[in-house]
Amino acid sequence: MRVHDLPTPALIIDANVMASNLAIMADTLPGPRLRPHVKAHKMTALASQQVEQGHRGFTCATPAEVLGLAEASLGDDILLANETVDAQRLSAMARCKGNVTVAVDSPETIAAAASCGIEQVVIDVAVGLARCGVEPADAGRLAELASASHLTVRGVMGYEGHLVALPDEHERREKVAESMELLLAAHRDVGGDLISAGGTGTYAVNTAATEIQAGSYVLMDSAYGGLTDLPFAQALFVDATVISVAKKWAVADAGLKALAMDHGDSHTESGSTWFFSDEHLTYGPNKPTNVGDRIRIVPAHIDPTIAKHPYASLVDGDEVVEQWPIDLRYW
């Protein structure tokens, strides 16, 4: 099938760029130095490519991602890098055939994990982002509580999400080092093999973590594309068809249900974005444009964009070489 024959809006992966991104990362952070985060791409088919690159552990944001990877026999070591007290989901993860570890940051999450049969945890530590994670000074106490609850404490994790998009590499490196001091302090009290942290923006500057939880690097978005020191290229697009042409604008058939807007507007090389509505992009074309023309859009934020689509089409130039279901969606 030709790319032009795909129904639109179409989620597109440039297969060659993706392969290059995978290889660059595996070269820099080989094998267990990278624990790829699947929340960005949510595809077992792509996770399988990461296994082929030598990464045998995975990071997940939802139980659905953990269970989907385990079901597909992907990964020797699956980490839910997020908190849950959902007994049904914790029990399902405890029963599944994957080697599962979950993050805990409170007595409640420890009690829920222990009572549902989870065996391994990491202590999630607050390292500066206002989200989950226990204060570093309390991490040791929490690890003791987990051990007393018959949970194996594998170490610590902490996500420096407030720093991953800092444009200046030097400033990013310095602030990440400060942030990781908090994680290392917690680790001194907690112990264990794992010091898990990092993302695509900090994979090269976070030297404190034993493993990096990057995910966006494989496909990229325009938010991370703004970091000029990153060697990864844009591999993810949404193709749309021009369905209406007026004197001053054109309308393409990809809107808010095909592209996430939380990082601002997505952009296209075919013109200037005016606005998105539910099923439309109104834009100012920069060349003569006809109904039926295709345009290619670069998503502003990869994670919630991919989660809107049922499948992605891998393309090599004008050829569609494969289609992958987005099979790790929902919760």
Next chain:
Amino acid sequence: MRVHDLPTPALIIDANVMASNLAIMADTLPGPRLRPHVKAHKMTALASQQVEQGHRGFTCATPAEVLGLAEASLGDDILLANETVDAQRLSAMARCKGNVTVAVDSPETIAAAASCGIEQVVIDVAVGLARCGVEPADAGRLAELASASHLTVRGVMGYEGHLVALPDEHERREKVAESMELLLAAHRDVGGDLISAGGTGTYAVNTAATEIQAGSYVLMDSAYGGLTDLPFAQALFVDATVISVAKKWAVADAGLKALAMDHGDSHTESGSTWFFSDEHLTYGPNKPTNVGDRIRIVPAHIDPTIAKHPYASLVDGDEVVEQWPIDLRYW
């Protein structure tokens, strides 16, 4: 099942509020005076409630919505109020058992519809929103082209989407009247029974259209909730579980993959929204909060929020009375 037992994030419909919204609208715009837009809710189960209220026509934004309604034998008269040149989708709509009409606004969309076996069209007219629609002065010429292409021209449509959210009712009414002058002028040249227009914000002030294409009224969102003259109440929510509590903030498990952000942040009565990330809401609670507590979130924009979920749970107080698949998603 109790609401508290639903896994989160959970898309929630207050069944009683929904029933009240349905009844209020059917009272104001009975039967064919309303052509409910399904793009907001994307559920055949909810469309079926609208049929029970006496509305036998539907408005759709995508071929998938048209085909899904037809497959479910819902609606005697299904309008794709959007342009497409996708031959496969046009042919599928031409073959389906529904009575289908599609919008056209160019020679290309007319040619595509005619060549794929579509029999009925409306001329989509630009009435002030920078999106689809032919200039009013060109509508007659386009109708002639459609007739010459053996298409039945049923009339005109035009969406005053730039006016539906104007806060002042008086100003909204005046500007809608001006906008509808454009549609009525086009209709004088086009002819036909249909003058289709309007949305939830203008359903009561658009007196020019023969039928109103409102959709959000059934479930509502905080954007439309800002129009104090509307009699519809909020029926749609996303419930989330508190998974982490820090000194100054709490974290709930509903983020950018559960709530659309294009109309700004969603809000909760449980506190002040700090920020959303992929799977989290960080907020400042306004009362003592514990891990495991539930919070209820009001979506800012209903359409792309619902499209993120596989199903909705209808609730009556604390009881889950039914679950409806969001079965009209995608394109």
